[in-house]
Amino acid sequence: MRIPQVQSGRVWRVLWPVALLAVLLAGGARLSSRAADEEWRVAQPPYAFEAVRDRVSHPDYRVEWWSYHGRLTAKDGRTFGYQLKFIRVGVNFKPENPSRWAVRDLYVTQLAVTDVNGQQFRHAERINRAGVSWAGAEAERFHLWNEDWDATENATGEQVLRALADDCGLELTLASGGEPISHGADGVVQKGVLPVNATHFYSQTRLPTRGAITFNQQQFEVSGTSWLDHEFGTTFLENGQRGWDQLALQLDDGTDLLLYQSRNDDSPHGLESFATLTADSGNTSLAAEEFTLTPLTQWNSPASGAQYPVMWRAQSPGQNLDLTIRAVVAEQELRAGETTGLTVWSGLVEVSGTRQGRAVRGWGWLEMTGYAGGEMLLAN
Amino acid sequence: MRLFRQFIWRHLAQEKLRSCATVLGIALGVAVVLAIQMTNASSVRGFEKAIETVAGKTSLEIVGAGAGFDELLIKDLGWLRTYGQVSPVIEGDAEITLADKRSESLRVLGVDILRDRSLRDYQLRANAETQTASARQFLQLLSDARSVILTEKFTRKHKLNIGQTVELTFADKAEPYTVRGVLKDEGPARTMDGNFALLDLASAQWAFHRLGRIDRLDVRLKDAAQLAAAERAIAERLPAGLRVQRPARRGSQVEKMLAAFHFNLTALSYIALLVGLFLIYNTVSISVITRRAEIGTLRALGATRGTVLALFLAEALALAVIGCSLGLLFGRVLSFGAVKLTATTVNALYIAAAAEPPPLAWQHVWIAFGLGLPLSLLAAAVPALEAARVAPTAAMRGSDHLISRFRLRARYVVLPLCLLAAAWWFARQPAVNGLPAFGYASALAIVFGAAFLVPAVLFALGRLGDKPLFRLFKIEGRLANANLAGAIPRISISVAALAVSLSMMTAIAVMIGSFRETVVYWVNQTLVADLYLRPATRHNVATDAVFSPEVERIVSAHPAVAAADRFRNFDIAYGGGLVTLGTGEFAKQEAHGHLLFKAPTGAEAGKAAIRSCIGQDAVIVSESFALKYATQVGDVISLTTPQGDRTFRIAAVYYDYSSDRGIIVMDRGTFTKYFGEPQATSLTVYLRPGADADAVREDLLRQFGSNYRVLIYTNASIRQEVLRIFDSTFAITYALEVIAIFVAILGVATTLLTLILERKREIAVLRLVGADRRQVRKMVVIEAGLMGAVSQSVGAGVGLLLSLVLIYVINVQSFGWTIQFRVPWGFLAQSSLLILLATALSGLYPARRASQLQTAEEVVEE
Amino acid sequence: MIILSVEDVRKTYVGGETPVEAVRGVSLSLAAGDFVALMGPSGCGKSSLLHLCGAMDRPTAGRLRIETADLAQLNDDQLTKLRRERIGFVFQFFNLLPTLTVRENITLPVLLAGGDVTAAERRAGELAERVGLTHRLRHYPQQLSGGEMQRAAMARAIIHEPALLIADEPTGNLDSENGARVLNLLGELNRELQLTILLATHGAETAAAAQRIIRMRDGKIASVETTSAIEEPTPRAFV
Known part of the structure; x- marks a missing residue:
C-alpha cells in the first residue's frame, strides 16, 4: 500500500467526509461499547479506511487478521498456492497482572503451501502470547510477527513476508497492486444479528509477488500474484450460525470477487452473506439474496472426518455471473487441534465460467469453516 | 550337602538362641545400612524425581547467574528455536490451605502452556470428562491471574471440584484461586505425589514476586541424539550470565550438596554392619571351638580340610542369608523412621524433599546380599580356616578343656600402637573431593586399634582385677x-565389638556435645536482633520466597523499629556445586549486628571489614566457604553475575553454623550493581531501646492482616528454633548408634552363653564345692558387667580420640565448621552406667542357664 | 556316730525312652572314720550311688541321711549348703578350676560359704604344706602334674573340714606312683582326722586302701568284705 494511493484511491476519496464523521462518532461508540464487550472497541458504521492507520494493527478491536494468499509459479512451471495469515485475538483488554507475560492478545499465524503439480499440501501454525516480543502486531508501523515469521514493509514500501516451517516456507515481496477494496456497507461488515458482531474489512488484490517458496526442504524461485484480506472488529458465531465459506477470486477479465456465505441453522445462505465485486466500473456490494453459492462435489477428510465441498457453483443473475470453483488439491485442510484447536479448509482454487456472457477463467482462495465440528472461531 | 544338613543345620537348630542372635545381629546391621541408603536416596531421589517429572521431555535448560534471570534476555535468544522448542519456566513451592485449615505444600510450575505442551505431558480434565484441550483452550483456563490447575490425585484426596476457590500462599501472601481444571496423573502431575499446581507463567511470576524474571528456559531439542553437540553449541552462543545445563545437573548439584551429610550417615550405618559381622565371626569361631572333637571325628572319618572349611563357611552363609533377608525387611521398616528423623534436617538445611523412602527394589536386594554375604563369609573365613586345621587326633584327645592360658604377646600392644600411628598420619591428610576419606580412614584405624587393644586390656584386668573385684x-x-x-581369646571379639560401638557413641556424643555448645555460644553471640521475619512458605534456604513490598513497608514504618536489615539469599553455582549468595545491608549490620569473625579477629576489625565492603566489590564469606574452597581474607573469588564473571575480594571470614554449603555475603549496593535490586527473603529487625519485642510482633502480625503469611521469631524463639533444628539433625545419629550398641550387647550375651555352655563342667564343679545358684548367677552377671565395663572404658577412651578426629578432621573437611572441643562428662557418666547396666542385664539369661545346669552328670560322667 | 546312712535307696533316671533303674534298693551305713570303697564294673550303679551319697542328687525312693540331714527333705539350696559345709569331693579328672590358682582353688569352698579370707588362706597354706604343694600355691592347674592336681583337689576337698569325703576314681588318671601317693594321703586323712571316706573305683589295688569294700552289680550290693590291709603311711609320700 503506497501512501499516494490514499489520495488517489477512489474508495477513500469518496468516503473521506464520512471517515471524519466516523472518527468523531467512534469515540462515543467506543464508550458505549465498553460495557457490552469488556473494553474492546466495536466496529460501527460509518467507518472510513485510511491507508496508514488501517494497514497496521488495531489493538482496540478484539479480533484482527491479515490474510495473505496467492498463486505463484516457479520458473519450471510448477505452480504453488500459499497462505500466510496473521491473527490477533484479544483475550483480556487490560490484564490485572502487570507481568509482561500476562495475556492481552493471542497471536496465531497460519502458514500453508500447496504444490499444485505434486498435489501436495503442507501447513504449519504458531500460537504465541506477546511475552517478551515473541509475537505482535505494531500499531505505529506495519510490522506483524510471530517469532521469526513476519510481515514487514521494506524501504520501497513493499510488503515482505517471511515464514519458514519444517516442510514448507516462503519469503516473498509483495508490490503494490490494485486499490484497497472495502467490504460491507459504510465500512462495516455485519457478521451476525447482534450489532457488536461486526468488522471493518478490506482487501488488497492483485499484488505482484516474487520471491521463494520452500516445499519439502526444496526451494523454488517464484513469481505471481497475491491477495490480502485485512479484517478487524468483533466476529464470532452467534447461536444458529454454523460456519462460513469465503471465496476470494481474481478473474482474467480483471474482475475481483469476494463472496462470503454464512451457513445458519435456518439457511445454508444466511442473511449475513455478502459479496463484493470489483471491476473497472467500481465496487459493487451484493447482498445475500443477490448471489448464490452451491456446493457441488464433497471431499471427505480422512484425518478430521469432516466433509468439505471442494467444488462450488457461484451465481449472481444480477451480475450475469456463473462460475464453477474447483479446489486444485482436495486436501487443503489446516488441522491445528494441538495449538488453536481449529480445523478449517483453506486453499487454492481454480475458477471457470462466464461473466457478462463472456467466458472467464481465474484462480482464487477458498476458506471453509465449521465443517469439522469443535471450535471454529478463535474469539468464541 | 547332607553333611551340611546333619552337621551344621542341626547344630544351628539346636543352638537356637545363638543362631537367632547372630541372625538378628546381621539383620540389624544390614537393615541399618539399607535404611540409610534408602533414606539418603529418598532425599536425593525425591528431589531428582521431582526434577525428572517436571523436566518431562526437556533436554537442556538455560539458567542464569542469580535467582533466575532477566526475562528481557529471552528476546535475544530467538536463535534457540533452531535447536528446538523453548519454554520459560517459573518454579517454586506454595502452600494450599485446605477446608480444615490444614495446609499442604505444592510444587508450582508456571509456564506458557502454549509452548510448554510440547515439553511436558499435560492431560487435562476441565469438566467431568477427560478432554484433549487445545493449547489455546488450556491457556484460557489459566489466563485469569487467579486461576490454578491442580492434579486429579490431589483434588480427589481433598474433594476439590473445578470452579471451587482455594487459598494459595505464595511466599508471604495468601490469595484465593479458582480451580480451573484438573490434570490427570501423567507427566508433571505426578510431581510430589500429586501435590502439584499448574499456573500460567504470568500468574506465577506475579504470585512469587518474580515479575521481570524467569527461573529458567527449558529446551526440548529437535534432535535429542545431538544433546552434547547442542549443549556445546548453545553454551558458545549464550551471553554472559546465562549458561546451559542438563536438568539432571540440578539433581547432581543437590546430591553434591548433600554428599557430606549422606557420607557421614552411611559411614555411621556401616558400624552396625561391622558389629553384625563381629557376631558372625564370633558365632562361627565359637562353633569351631566347641566342636573341635566333632571336627576331629569328621576328619578321622575322611572329611578333607576343604570339606570342613566349606562346612563352616556354609554355616556363616546360612546365617547370613537369613540375616540379610530379614535385614531387607527390617531395613524397609527402619527407613521410614530414618526418613522421618532426617527429613527435618534435609528440609531445614537443604531442600524440600519427599518424606517417603523409595519402595524396595532389586537394587536394595543387591545391596543387602551383595554386602552382607561376602562380608559374612569374610568374617567367617578366619575361624573356618582354623576349623580346617583341626587334626583328626583332636577327636581322640578327649577333652581339651584346659585351654592354654592366654599369653600377652608383643603384637597385642604393637599392632594397636601401629594403628594409632597410622590414624595420626591419616588425620593429617587433606579431604578427597570434599569428602573426608582420610578422616574416616583415621577413624577406622583408631577403631581397629581399639579392637586389637582389647586382649591386652582384658589381660591387664585379669592381672589387676582380682583384688578389687x-x-x-x-x-x-x-x-x-x-x-x-x-x-x-574368646571374649575379646565381643568386647571389641562393643567397645567399637561404644567408642563411636562416645565420639559422636563428644562431637555433638561440643558442637552444640559451640552453636549455643554462636547463637547467643550473633543472634542479637529482636525480631526475625520470613515468608511463611520459606521452609529452607532453597525455597526462593521473597517478601511482598507491602510487608517490607509495614515493618520499616513501624515506630518501634530502629532498623530492618533486608536480607536476600539464593543458591548460585560455584566450584561445581552450590553455594549461597546473600546480600544484606552492611551499614545496618555494622551498626546493630554481632557477627563473629574468624578473620580478621576482633569485633572492631570485623566491623571495619564490613564497612570496607560497602561500595566495593568485596564480600564476606562463611567459615565453611573459606574451608571448602581454601580461601582466606584478601583472596579474590570470581562469581558469575548476570553481567558476566566478576571478581570480589574477601574482606572477612565469619563463623556460621546455619548451613554447611558455604555462604558469600555482599552489601546490598554491590549486589544491586551486578544482580539487580534484591527482594528480601528475610528481615532482621532491631527495635528501639525499650520496645517490647512480643508486643511489636503482635502489632506487626495484626498489621499484616490475614492476607500476609509471615513468620516472626522473637530473639528467644529463633534461638530455640536453631537448637531444635540442630538437635533433630543428630537424632538419626543417636538412633543409629543405639542400634549398633544393641547389636553389640547381643554379641556379649551370646558370647557369655557360649562360654557358659562350654564351662558346664567348671560350673558343675563350683556347684559341687558349694556354690549355690544365686552365686553362679551373680558370677555370670558380674562377668557380663565386666565385659561391659571393659568395653565402655576402652570405648570411652578411644571415643575421645575419635571425637578429636571427628571434630578436627571429618567435620572440618565435610562441613567446614570450627567446633570447640568439650567433653560432656555428664553424658559419659550416664552412658557408662547405662552400658554397665545393659550388659549386666544381658548376662541375666546366660546366668539363668548357668545356674540351672545339672550338677552331677557334668562332673562325674565323662 | 553315723555319718552316712543309706536305707533301701532306689534311683531311677527318666531321661530316655525307657526309665533306667540305676540303684535298686541299696542299704549301707558309714560311721565316723570309716573308709569304704565301692567297686564294680561300669554301669553297676556305683556312680549313681556316689552322687546320691554326695548330696548331688536325691533318691527316687528310700532314705538317705548325711549326719542328721535327710536328703529327701532338702531343696536344692539346702543340698548345696550341705555339700559345701559337710562334704568334700575328689574326682578322677581333678576338676580344678583352670582359671584359678592352686591357692584360689583350695580356698574356694570356704569363700563360697562366706568364710573369712585370711583364715581360709592360712588354712590353705597349711593344707598345701600337708599335701606337698607349698611351692605351687601361686600356680595355675595347667602348670601342675596330674598328681599335683589331685593333691590340690584333695586339699580343696578338706579345707572346710567336711564330715564325708566322696572320691570318685581318684587314681584313675594317675600313674601308679602318683596313685599310690594319693591313696596314702587318703589313708592318712582317714586316720589322722577321722575323715569318713566313700571311694568309688574299678581297681582292686585302690580299693584295698579301704577298710571295707562294697561290690555292686546291677544296682545292688553284691558283697561286702572287710580288709585289714591298710597301708602304713610312708614318709616318702611327702616330697
Whole structure:
C-alpha cells in the first residue's frame, strides 16, 4: 500500500467526509461499547479506511487478521498456492497482572503451501502470547510477527513476508497492486444479528509477488500474484450460525470477487452473506439474496472426518455471473487441534465460467469453516 | 550337602538362641545400612524425581547467574528455536490451605502452556470428562491471574471440584484461586505425589514476586541424539550470565550438596554392619571351638580340610542369608523412621524433599546380599580356616578343656600402637573431593586399634582385677574375673565389638556435645536482633520466597523499629556445586549486628571489614566457604553475575553454623550493581531501646492482616528454633548408634552363653564345692558387667580420640565448621552406667542357664 | 556316730525312652572314720550311688541321711549348703578350676560359704604344706602334674573340714606312683582326722586302701568284705 494511493484511491476519496464523521462518532461508540464487550472497541458504521492507520494493527478491536494468499509459479512451471495469515485475538483488554507475560492478545499465524503439480499440501501454525516480543502486531508501523515469521514493509514500501516451517516456507515481496477494496456497507461488515458482531474489512488484490517458496526442504524461485484480506472488529458465531465459506477470486477479465456465505441453522445462505465485486466500473456490494453459492462435489477428510465441498457453483443473475470453483488439491485442510484447536479448509482454487456472457477463467482462495465440528472461531 | 544338613543345620537348630542372635545381629546391621541408603536416596531421589517429572521431555535448560534471570534476555535468544522448542519456566513451592485449615505444600510450575505442551505431558480434565484441550483452550483456563490447575490425585484426596476457590500462599501472601481444571496423573502431575499446581507463567511470576524474571528456559531439542553437540553449541552462543545445563545437573548439584551429610550417615550405618559381622565371626569361631572333637571325628572319618572349611563357611552363609533377608525387611521398616528423623534436617538445611523412602527394589536386594554375604563369609573365613586345621587326633584327645592360658604377646600392644600411628598420619591428610576419606580412614584405624587393644586390656584386668573385684563382689567377683581372664581369646571379639560401638557413641556424643555448645555460644553471640521475619512458605534456604513490598513497608514504618536489615539469599553455582549468595545491608549490620569473625579477629576489625565492603566489590564469606574452597581474607573469588564473571575480594571470614554449603555475603549496593535490586527473603529487625519485642510482633502480625503469611521469631524463639533444628539433625545419629550398641550387647550375651555352655563342667564343679545358684548367677552377671565395663572404658577412651578426629578432621573437611572441643562428662557418666547396666542385664539369661545346669552328670560322667 | 546312712535307696533316671533303674534298693551305713570303697564294673550303679551319697542328687525312693540331714527333705539350696559345709569331693579328672590358682582353688569352698579370707588362706597354706604343694600355691592347674592336681583337689576337698569325703576314681588318671601317693594321703586323712571316706573305683589295688569294700552289680550290693590291709603311711609320700 503506497501512501499516494490514499489520495488517489477512489474508495477513500469518496468516503473521506464520512471517515471524519466516523472518527468523531467512534469515540462515543467506543464508550458505549465498553460495557457490552469488556473494553474492546466495536466496529460501527460509518467507518472510513485510511491507508496508514488501517494497514497496521488495531489493538482496540478484539479480533484482527491479515490474510495473505496467492498463486505463484516457479520458473519450471510448477505452480504453488500459499497462505500466510496473521491473527490477533484479544483475550483480556487490560490484564490485572502487570507481568509482561500476562495475556492481552493471542497471536496465531497460519502458514500453508500447496504444490499444485505434486498435489501436495503442507501447513504449519504458531500460537504465541506477546511475552517478551515473541509475537505482535505494531500499531505505529506495519510490522506483524510471530517469532521469526513476519510481515514487514521494506524501504520501497513493499510488503515482505517471511515464514519458514519444517516442510514448507516462503519469503516473498509483495508490490503494490490494485486499490484497497472495502467490504460491507459504510465500512462495516455485519457478521451476525447482534450489532457488536461486526468488522471493518478490506482487501488488497492483485499484488505482484516474487520471491521463494520452500516445499519439502526444496526451494523454488517464484513469481505471481497475491491477495490480502485485512479484517478487524468483533466476529464470532452467534447461536444458529454454523460456519462460513469465503471465496476470494481474481478473474482474467480483471474482475475481483469476494463472496462470503454464512451457513445458519435456518439457511445454508444466511442473511449475513455478502459479496463484493470489483471491476473497472467500481465496487459493487451484493447482498445475500443477490448471489448464490452451491456446493457441488464433497471431499471427505480422512484425518478430521469432516466433509468439505471442494467444488462450488457461484451465481449472481444480477451480475450475469456463473462460475464453477474447483479446489486444485482436495486436501487443503489446516488441522491445528494441538495449538488453536481449529480445523478449517483453506486453499487454492481454480475458477471457470462466464461473466457478462463472456467466458472467464481465474484462480482464487477458498476458506471453509465449521465443517469439522469443535471450535471454529478463535474469539468464541 | 547332607553333611551340611546333619552337621551344621542341626547344630544351628539346636543352638537356637545363638543362631537367632547372630541372625538378628546381621539383620540389624544390614537393615541399618539399607535404611540409610534408602533414606539418603529418598532425599536425593525425591528431589531428582521431582526434577525428572517436571523436566518431562526437556533436554537442556538455560539458567542464569542469580535467582533466575532477566526475562528481557529471552528476546535475544530467538536463535534457540533452531535447536528446538523453548519454554520459560517459573518454579517454586506454595502452600494450599485446605477446608480444615490444614495446609499442604505444592510444587508450582508456571509456564506458557502454549509452548510448554510440547515439553511436558499435560492431560487435562476441565469438566467431568477427560478432554484433549487445545493449547489455546488450556491457556484460557489459566489466563485469569487467579486461576490454578491442580492434579486429579490431589483434588480427589481433598474433594476439590473445578470452579471451587482455594487459598494459595505464595511466599508471604495468601490469595484465593479458582480451580480451573484438573490434570490427570501423567507427566508433571505426578510431581510430589500429586501435590502439584499448574499456573500460567504470568500468574506465577506475579504470585512469587518474580515479575521481570524467569527461573529458567527449558529446551526440548529437535534432535535429542545431538544433546552434547547442542549443549556445546548453545553454551558458545549464550551471553554472559546465562549458561546451559542438563536438568539432571540440578539433581547432581543437590546430591553434591548433600554428599557430606549422606557420607557421614552411611559411614555411621556401616558400624552396625561391622558389629553384625563381629557376631558372625564370633558365632562361627565359637562353633569351631566347641566342636573341635566333632571336627576331629569328621576328619578321622575322611572329611578333607576343604570339606570342613566349606562346612563352616556354609554355616556363616546360612546365617547370613537369613540375616540379610530379614535385614531387607527390617531395613524397609527402619527407613521410614530414618526418613522421618532426617527429613527435618534435609528440609531445614537443604531442600524440600519427599518424606517417603523409595519402595524396595532389586537394587536394595543387591545391596543387602551383595554386602552382607561376602562380608559374612569374610568374617567367617578366619575361624573356618582354623576349623580346617583341626587334626583328626583332636577327636581322640578327649577333652581339651584346659585351654592354654592366654599369653600377652608383643603384637597385642604393637599392632594397636601401629594403628594409632597410622590414624595420626591419616588425620593429617587433606579431604578427597570434599569428602573426608582420610578422616574416616583415621577413624577406622583408631577403631581397629581399639579392637586389637582389647586382649591386652582384658589381660591387664585379669592381672589387676582380682583384688578389687574380690573386695567388691567377694568370691563371685574373683571367679568372674578369673573366668574372663581365662577366656580372653574368646571374649575379646565381643568386647571389641562393643567397645567399637561404644567408642563411636562416645565420639559422636563428644562431637555433638561440643558442637552444640559451640552453636549455643554462636547463637547467643550473633543472634542479637529482636525480631526475625520470613515468608511463611520459606521452609529452607532453597525455597526462593521473597517478601511482598507491602510487608517490607509495614515493618520499616513501624515506630518501634530502629532498623530492618533486608536480607536476600539464593543458591548460585560455584566450584561445581552450590553455594549461597546473600546480600544484606552492611551499614545496618555494622551498626546493630554481632557477627563473629574468624578473620580478621576482633569485633572492631570485623566491623571495619564490613564497612570496607560497602561500595566495593568485596564480600564476606562463611567459615565453611573459606574451608571448602581454601580461601582466606584478601583472596579474590570470581562469581558469575548476570553481567558476566566478576571478581570480589574477601574482606572477612565469619563463623556460621546455619548451613554447611558455604555462604558469600555482599552489601546490598554491590549486589544491586551486578544482580539487580534484591527482594528480601528475610528481615532482621532491631527495635528501639525499650520496645517490647512480643508486643511489636503482635502489632506487626495484626498489621499484616490475614492476607500476609509471615513468620516472626522473637530473639528467644529463633534461638530455640536453631537448637531444635540442630538437635533433630543428630537424632538419626543417636538412633543409629543405639542400634549398633544393641547389636553389640547381643554379641556379649551370646558370647557369655557360649562360654557358659562350654564351662558346664567348671560350673558343675563350683556347684559341687558349694556354690549355690544365686552365686553362679551373680558370677555370670558380674562377668557380663565386666565385659561391659571393659568395653565402655576402652570405648570411652578411644571415643575421645575419635571425637578429636571427628571434630578436627571429618567435620572440618565435610562441613567446614570450627567446633570447640568439650567433653560432656555428664553424658559419659550416664552412658557408662547405662552400658554397665545393659550388659549386666544381658548376662541375666546366660546366668539363668548357668545356674540351672545339672550338677552331677557334668562332673562325674565323662 | 553315723555319718552316712543309706536305707533301701532306689534311683531311677527318666531321661530316655525307657526309665533306667540305676540303684535298686541299696542299704549301707558309714560311721565316723570309716573308709569304704565301692567297686564294680561300669554301669553297676556305683556312680549313681556316689552322687546320691554326695548330696548331688536325691533318691527316687528310700532314705538317705548325711549326719542328721535327710536328703529327701532338702531343696536344692539346702543340698548345696550341705555339700559345701559337710562334704568334700575328689574326682578322677581333678576338676580344678583352670582359671584359678592352686591357692584360689583350695580356698574356694570356704569363700563360697562366706568364710573369712585370711583364715581360709592360712588354712590353705597349711593344707598345701600337708599335701606337698607349698611351692605351687601361686600356680595355675595347667602348670601342675596330674598328681599335683589331685593333691590340690584333695586339699580343696578338706579345707572346710567336711564330715564325708566322696572320691570318685581318684587314681584313675594317675600313674601308679602318683596313685599310690594319693591313696596314702587318703589313708592318712582317714586316720589322722577321722575323715569318713566313700571311694568309688574299678581297681582292686585302690580299693584295698579301704577298710571295707562294697561290690555292686546291677544296682545292688553284691558283697561286702572287710580288709585289714591298710597301708602304713610312708614318709616318702611327702616330697
